[in-house]
């Protein structure tokens with residue numbers, strides 16, 4: 274049986290939409306059984322409803338900072354829908370140790386940077402400010418530390434001259450939409466093994482290197498002559 278998967282969102286839900294699109298294929302190994310938002314006004318909820326996926330709202334604001342009570346209410350929804358896997362997709366609440374422990378190795382997140390660089394918010398502006406040449410996104414198993422946990426997959430994009438945070442975010446987001454469905458499929462199909470804090474994927478991996486700007490055709494002389 275396919276693992277019943279909940280997607281947790283806080284906003285527009287474009288990654289959620291990418292997961293729903295992938296899961297519509299009968300061959301996809303996960304079933305999306307619930308979209309849960311911590312905000313009633315999350316735009317992604319309408320997209321989920323239009324796709325015929327059950328939705329639930331647990332308003333984090335209503336809990337006035339009581340994270341344990343907020344998470345207990347979320348957990349009740351997850352149990353009610355017999356959820357086996359959780360995919361965070363732009364879910365903008367920090368989760369407690371207890372919630373992370375309950376879903377250990379069964380909860381994944383997509384983050385818009387090449388972790389462990391640029392944990393937290395405003396990743397694209399911070400990548401530009403740091404002058405990195407490659408930026409990207411990461412799908413990882415969730416641990417209590419913010420944006421920490423065994424990495425399942427990463428995609429790198431070039432930072433181009435003239436980029437601003439918006440153009441860079443769009444380039445990264447296109448890769449999130451490709452990477453996240455693949456990583457959820459590996460987890461759902463039982464192809465992920467965690468050794469220490471390193472995830473091994475029993476799926477074919479591409480070899481090769483990414484470089485940006487491309488290296489010179491002829492190597493720079495380092496001999497001094």
Ligand code: GAR
Pocket residue numbers: 282284285286287288289362363364365383384385393394420446449
């Ligand atoms: C995505 O870029 C996702 O990686 C990021 O929020 C955006 C949500 O967009 N998540 C985080 O920053 C979590 N640390 P979406 O709602 O369109 O999927």
